[in-house]
Amino acid sequence: MSVSVPPRLVVSAVFVASMFMNIMDATVVNVALPTLSRHFAVPVASVSGVVSAYLVTLAVAMPASGWIGDRFGARRVMLVAIGLFTAASALCGVATSLPELIAFRAVQGFGGGLLIPVGMAMLFRTFPPAERIRANRLLIVPTLMAPALGPVIGGLLVDGLSWRWIFYINLPVGVAALVFGALFMPGGSEHRPGRFDLPGFLLAGFGFPLFMFGLSTGASSGWGSPSVLGTGVAGALLLVLFVLVELRVGEPMLRLRIYSDRLFRVTNLQLTFAGAGFVGTLFLVPLFLQNGLGFSALHSGLSTFPEALGGMAGVQVTTRLYKRVGPRRLMVAGMCGTVVTIAGMGFAGPGDAAWLIPVLMFCTGCSFGFAMSPSQAAGMATVSAAQTGQASTLLNTLRQAGGAAGVALLATVLGATRPGPVDLAGYRMAFAAAACLMAFGVLFSALVHDADAAPTMADGPGDLGGQPVPEAA
Incomplete structure (x- = not known):
């Protein structure tokens, strides 16, 4: 007797697992760079290739992912990308030299570059506009949890087992997602991609x-x-x-004219600046706690983890308010909250950081989740199903660039001010810069028109067991 699993549940589970694995992998590897330097007996600058190889191939694959998903079918591409990422993770774990590890990380990056845009397109095609705010309860989980868990898990694995386990940890998640997706993920109509550009x-x-x-x-x-x-x-x-x-x-290859859609354009800009401030803050806080205040790596990771708990709480609230209030006011309120909490971190010092930073990280996560959930739900309200793959690629490519820009900006502030355990002024300036990035997110949130997002505010069935729209995959 065949087992029937609701299509929305399958797509959601496979995408969330894949996205979580992809995002966490990037943060886990950063923790292991000093260990890799010692293991391969090379300078720390040399092992940076482990990170840059991943980012380069990710940047190559991501712009083409929309065309590839439309040409070969999102289901097929998603499964191949999961298999590629998982196999590359296993190869990274058994690498015997630094060049081997860098090469396998490049393969991993190519799989990762396909995973998120294609998976997000599947998710938005599976959920009709009226149900997308509920879908964002799922979408926000890896976005908030993975960056917070990465440093904690990475530190535990590197210190307690071996650096190889930061790659092996992907295997059970990847294999489970691949098998579950291959057995139950629905097929669907493919969208004509046109000639390859x-x-x-x-x-x-x-x-x-x-x-x-x-x-x-x-x-x-x-x-x-x-x-x-x-x-x-x-x-x-x-x-x-x-x-x-x-x-x-x-x-x-990328239909840039989709940006003529006012709602898609404004929410993309809001997500880009908000992502820059958020990723930049996640980069900054461990440096502040460890290098500035002398916290251990594990203590630092545990201090940032409340961000994920706050994010879950914020999403639960905003999901229930969305259809009554609309996206604009929720986005503005959430982004204003991030400005206040991130700026507040700059006032933490040796006497209060142990309790103040976890509290402010919780509040930052809550505010960020409060703003991001309605933004992601509304962003594609006026994008057609045929253009969803392209729109997802544009969104994720711009967000990836925004995150890199946020880290680069804050790192530049730290490099120019050279803060230390005695003088924390440079960290305070960096927190102020992150808050300014969030302030741009407030500005773009205020430009959203609730009327544009009306399809996502309509009443819908509201469960994961419904049938997908025709273009589900």
């Missing part, structure tokens, strides 16, 4: 990695260094050319 792919394939590399290494290598200037400027010029080409060709 080779010029656009080449421009994006070189432009995004070069720009992201320059952005992510500028603070550590110096913004005036030849490598940063060369890669950053070259990447920016290629991306400008990419935009010009994409606006002229009949069948572009």
Whole structure:
């Protein structure tokens, strides 16, 4: 007798598990870099290739993911991406040299670059607009939990077992998601992607990695260094050319004209600045606690973890208010909350940081979840099902760049001010910069028109067991 599993439950479970694995992997690896440096007997600067290789291939795959998902079917691409990411994780765990590890991380990045945009497109196609605020209860889980859990789990694995386990931990999650998806994930209609845009792919394939590399290494290598200037400027010029080409060709790889949709454009900008401030804060707080105040790595990780609990609480509240209040006021309130709490972290000191930072991280997570859930639910309200794959790719590509820019900005502030255990002024300036990024999120939240998001505010069946819309996969 065949087992029938509700399609929405299958898509939700596979996507959340895959996204959690993908996001946590990035934060876990950062904790292990000093250990990898000692294991392979190379300088810390050399093991940065383990991170940059992942980011480069992620940046290559992500812009093309919308076309690939439409061309070969989102279900098929999602399963291949999960298999690729999981297999690469296993290979990273058995790597015997640093070049091997970097190569396997590059494969992992390619799988990760396909996972999130294609999976998000499936999720939004599975849930009709009226149910998307409920879907965001699921979507927000990996976004908030994985970055908070990564440093804690990474520290425990590296100290208690081996650096190899930061990759092995992906295997049970990946295998379970792959098997469950292969057995129960529904098929669906494929959307005509048009001809493959080779010029656009080449421009994006070189432009995004070069720009992201320059952005992510500028603070550590110096913004005036030849490598940063060369890669950053070259990447920016290629991306400008990419935009010009994409606006002229009949069948572009990225349909940038989707940004003419007011609601999609404004929510994307809000998500980009909010993501920059959020990821930048998650980067800043451990440095402040460990280097500035002398906390241990585990104590630091436990101090940031309340952010995830706050995020879960914020999502529960905003989900219940959304259809009565609309997205704009919820987004503005949530973003204002993040401005206040992140700015407040700059006033923490040796005498109160042990309790004040966890409290403010909880409040930051609560405010961030309060703002992000309605933003993500409303963002694609006016995007057609056929363009959902492209819209998801645009959203995730811009958000990835925003996160990298947030980290680069705060790292630059720290590099310029050189704060230490005695002088915490540089950290205070960095927290102020993160709060300013969130303030831009407030501005774009205020530009949202609730009437544009009306389809997501209609009454719907509200359960995970309903049938998907025709374009589910």
